[in-house]
Amino acid sequence: MKELRIGMVGYGFMGRAHSNAYKRLTDFFPVRHKPVLKAVCARDAAKAKAFADNWGYERVETDWRKLVSAGDIDAVDICTPNDLHQEIAIAAAKAGKMILCEKPLARTAAEAEPMVKAVEEAKVPNMVWYNYRRVPAISLAKQLIDEGRLGRTFHFRANFLQDWTIAPDVPQGGAALWRLDAKAAGSGVTGDLLAHNIDTAMWLNGPITRVTAKTETFVKERMHNLTGKVEPVGIDDACLFICEFANGSLGLFESTRYARGHKALKTFEVNGAGGSVRFDLEEMEYLDYFEYKGESHVRGWRRIHVTNGEHPYMNRYWVPGLVIGYEHSFLNALADFVTGLETGTPAQPDFRNALQTQKVCDAVLESARTGAWVATGVAL
Ligand code: SOE
Numbered sequence: 001m002k003e004l005r006i007g008m009v010g011y012g013f014m015g016r017a018h019s020n021a022y023k024r025l026t027d028f029f030p031v032r033h034k035p036v037l038k039a040v041c042a043r044d045a046a047k048a049k050a051f052a053d054n055w056g057y058e059r060v061e062t063d064w065r066k067l068v069s070a071g072d073i074d075a076v077d078i079c080t081p082n083d084l085h086q087e088i089a090i091a092a093a094k095a096g097k098m099i100l101c102e103k104p105l106a107r108t109a110a111e112a113e114p115m116v117k118a119v120e121e122a123k124v125p126n127m128v129w130y131n132y133r134r135v136p137a138i139s140l141a142k143q144l145i146d147e148g149r150l151g152r153t154f155h156f157r158a159n160f161l162q163d164w165t166i167a168p169d170v171p172q173g174g175a176a177l178w179r180l181d182a183k184a185a186g187s188g189v190t191g192d193l194l195a196h197n198i199d200t201a202m203w204l205n206g207p208i209t210r211v212t213a214k215t216e217t218f219v220k221e222r223m224h225n226l227t228g229k230v231e232p233v234g235i236d237d238a239c240l241f242i243c244e245f246a247n248g249s250l251g252l253f254e255s256t257r258y259a260r261g262h263k264a265l266k267t268f269e270v271n272g273a274g275g276s277v278r279f280d281l282e283e284m285e286y287l288d289y290f291e292y293k294g295e296s297h298v299r300g301w302r303r304i305h306v307t308n309g310e311h312p313y314m315n316r317y318w319v320p321g322l323v324i325g326y327e328h329s330f331l332n333a334l335a336d337f338v339t340g341l342e343t344g345t346p347a348q349p350d351f352r353n354a355l356q357t358q359k360v361c362d363a364v365l366e367s368a369r370t371g372a373w374v375a376t377g378v379a380l
Pocket residue numbers: 162192193196264
């Protein structure tokens with residue numbers, strides 16, 4: 001067994017999701033690399049120490065530059081706010097480290113481009129944690145589409161709805177609320193939530209070529225945690241867009257943090273000539289499948305309980321009928337990354353692939369600004 005020595009930058013919610021994956025990888029997957037939690041890095045030494053003690057990291061760094069150049073680190077995991085992704089990733093690539101970066105890759109495509117160049121020039125393995133691809137039911141949807149069961153597709157519709165920023169007195173900025181600060185996040189729901197849906201959509205249904213969008217910022221000013229002043233809000237609170245795919249199908253996407261009652265309603269449906277699939281994260285162990293075989297008295301949707309050994313990833317876990325959860329999507333992603341190292345076929349999405357999602361996000365935001373249809377320039 002070879003060691004895969006991990007240095008993680010950041011320690012928030014994603015730091016926990018990734019750390020859990022590193023710890024459990026070799027318990028569940030027959031890979032030849034064992035992650036070793038070497039160091040976690042954060043500016044706040046006390047908080048980083050508490051995180052390190054809890055998850056079992058050997059040491060703490062407070063300067064990411066030191067972590068990225070350390071001789072005992074093989075892979076750098078970037079779990080920081082989005083505005084730090086680029087600098088850390090480029091330095092890590094130059095230091096010859098593998099890189100696993102949280103989504104979205106960067107705040108904009110322009111910011112992401114040099115990151116792609118850096119990892120490709122340094123030839124370092126890289127991946128972006130678009131974890132939902134690795135939910136077994138979504139991977140099964142991919143399998144059904146690749147098997148040609150849906151035939152020609154006509155529609156892709158998806159949403160991602162939350163409700164945690166409705167109160168106007170929620171501040172913006174700082175460690176817990178950087179997602180509300182445009183300088184740190186780049187955008188609001190477009191980069192944070194729709195990026196997931198766009199990644200899944202293009203994985204399942206091919207490139208998105210043109211978009212037209214509408215965004216809204218419902219609360220225009222919020223107290224900024226770093227300055228202590230009330231400042232304009234620069235993020236999109238809600239985003240709706242329609243689009244065209246290269247295969248001729250049409251897309252409809254909605255995301256908001258103002259859908260009272262919804263914490264993470266993440267759904268999608270694909271309709272084709274030969275059938276349809278639909279998924280709902282709140283019932284993530286199911287994939288609904290409609291197989292068209294002509295109209296008859298037994299027509300109907302089938303609910304597949306994605307827990308059999310022949311379903312994606314499920315032979316690594318329990319016995320048929322028993323479910324896995326959100327955290328396993330990260331474990332599955334990590335297993336794909338490490339398998340990629342061992343087989344020489346890199347796991348997706350890598351930085352280049354994730355750049356395409358970034359281009360769609362940029363086009364969506366530009367369209368919302370100008371009111372025009374915008375070409376994405378996606379090349380998959
Ligand atoms: C935001 O609330 C968030 O945590 C996103 O940042 C994650 O990417 C998403 O998976 C869940 O929601």
